[in-house]
Amino acid sequence: MATTQRGGRERVPPHPDIRTISLQQVLEALVDPVRRLIVSELYSAPDALSCGTIELPVSKSTATHHFHVLREAGLIRQYYMGTSRMNALRRDEFEESFPGLLGALMARADWA
Amino acid sequence: MATTQRGGRERVPPHPDIRTISLQQVLEALVDPVRRLIVSELYSAPDALSCGTIELPVSKSTATHHFHVLREAGLIRQYYMGTSRMNALRRDEFEESFPGLLGALMARADWA
DNA sequence: CGGAAGGTACGACAGCTGTCAAACTTTGAC
DNA sequence: GTCAAAGTTTGACAGCTGTCGTACCTTCCG
Numbered sequence: 001m002a003t004t005q006r007g008g009r010e011r012v013p014p015h016p017d018i019r020t021i022s023l024q025q026v027l028e029a030l031v032d033p034v035r036r037l038i039v040s041e042l043y044s045a046p047d048a049l050s051c052g053t054i055e056l057p058v059s060k061s062t063a064t065h066h067f068h069v070l071r072e073a074g075l076i077r078q079y080y081m082g083t084s085r086m087n088a089l090r091r092d093e094f095e096e097s098f099p100g101l102l103g104a105l106m107a108r109a110d111w112a
Numbered sequence: 113m114a115t116t117q118r119g120g121r122e123r124v125p126p127h128p129d130i131r132t133i134s135l136q137q138v139l140e141a142l143v144d145p146v147r148r149l150i151v152s153e154l155y156s157a158p159d160a161l162s163c164g165t166i167e168l169p170v171s172k173s174t175a176t177h178h179f180h181v182l183r184e185a186g187l188i189r190q191y192y193m194g195t196s197r198m199n200a201l202r203r204d205e206f207e208e209s210f211p212g213l214l215g216a217l218m219a220r221a222d223w224a
Numbered sequence: 225c226g227g228a229a230g231g232t233a234c235g236a237c238a239g240c241t242g243t244c245a246a247a248c249t250t251t252g253a254c
Numbered sequence: 255g256t257c258a259a260a261g262t263t264t265g266a267c268a269g270c271t272g273t274c275g276t277a278c279c280t281t282c283c284g
Contacts, residue, residue: 011280022222023217023220023222024143024145024222027139027142027143028143030139031136031139031140031143032271032272033136034272050230051230051231052229052230052231058272058273058274059273059274059275060230060231060232061231061232061233061234061273061274061275061276062272062273062274063231064231064232064233065271065272065273066272067231068232080280080281082229082230082280082281082282083229083230083231083280083281083282084229084230084231084281085230085231085232098216098220099216099219100212100215100216100219101213101216101217103212104210104211104212104213104216105135105213107211107212108135108210110134110135110136123250144241144242146242162260163260163261164259164260164261170242170243170244171243171244171245172260172261172262173243173244173245173246173261173262173263173264174242174243174244175261176261176262176263177241177242177243178242179261180262192250192251194250194251194252194259194260195250195251195252195259195260195261196251196259196260196261197260197261197262225284226283226284227282227283227284228281228282228283228284229280229281229282229283230279230280230281230282231278231279231280232277232278232279232280233276233277233278233279234275234276234277234278235274235275235276236273236274236275237272237273237274238271238272238273239270239271239272239273240269240270240271240272241268241269241270241271242267242268242269242270243266243267243268243269244265244266244267245264245265245266246263246264246265247262247263247264248261248262248263248264249260249261249262249263250259250260250261250262251258251259251260252257252258252259252260253256253257253258253259254255254256254257254258
């Protein structure tokens with residue numbers, strides 16, 4: 001199948017329950033322009049995107065860091081497909097916990 | 113009168129035009145919990161409040177700093193009444209530039 | 225097997241920013 | 255005139271965090 005499992009350990013750490021995420025955490029995640037760029041790409045993409053698909057003005061290790069922060073803030077869900085790590089917005093869940101927030105942010109053209 | 117003027121110089125610096133404010137600036141302002149506490153107080157107050165009216169868990173000089181950031185981000189309007197500096201949310205203007213944002217944030221109980 | 229692709233983990237470092245104390249300014253009250 | 259109240263300004267400092275390079279790990283492909 002080639003998705004997440006592989007014997008004993010997970011390759012992707014567990015995702016947090018969105019109900020445990022504070023507004024503070026979300027804002028700390030979204031205050032960074034690079035992370036907002038990531039979110040906006042995922043927001044306007046029909047499906048999940050691999051890390052490399054999203055062009056970012058930072059190094060690979062920095063990109064990893066940003067994806068990590070977004071995952072911990074409950075904004076994205078990650079899973080592996082082969083060597084590629086896929087990223088999907090947790091759109092509906094997030095909307096339920098923070099109604100209107102994502103929309104209000106994405107409505108602005110100057111997220112970058 | 114006893115409001116803002118006093119001969120030549122203003123006692124309160126000019127307020128920025130909201131249309132020149134970026135989303136980045138707004139998020140940097142609202143990511144701080146103390147500033148969000150201030151905004152929430154003003155949000156649920158019918159009229160303007162003096163700095164001292166809002167109880168904050170920081171020193172006076174730090175409070176001054178936070179009010180400054182909020183003013184520069186176009187979130188509040190300040191003017192003097194006697195020795196008290198009054199603060200009012202720029203509600204309608206802000207809503208026009210960032211529709212739904214303030215509401216989405218204030219809807220959460222855990223801004224503090 | 226061996227190599228390449230795609231990311232991760234780990235330090236290290238620089239810059240920003242939230243914090244305070246102390247000195248100062250302006251206004252109102254007595 | 256004097257004193258208190260309310261904030262501001264300045265300078266200093268600590269902690270966080272965004273950044274990178276390097277080394278490392280998995281998985282796919284020939």
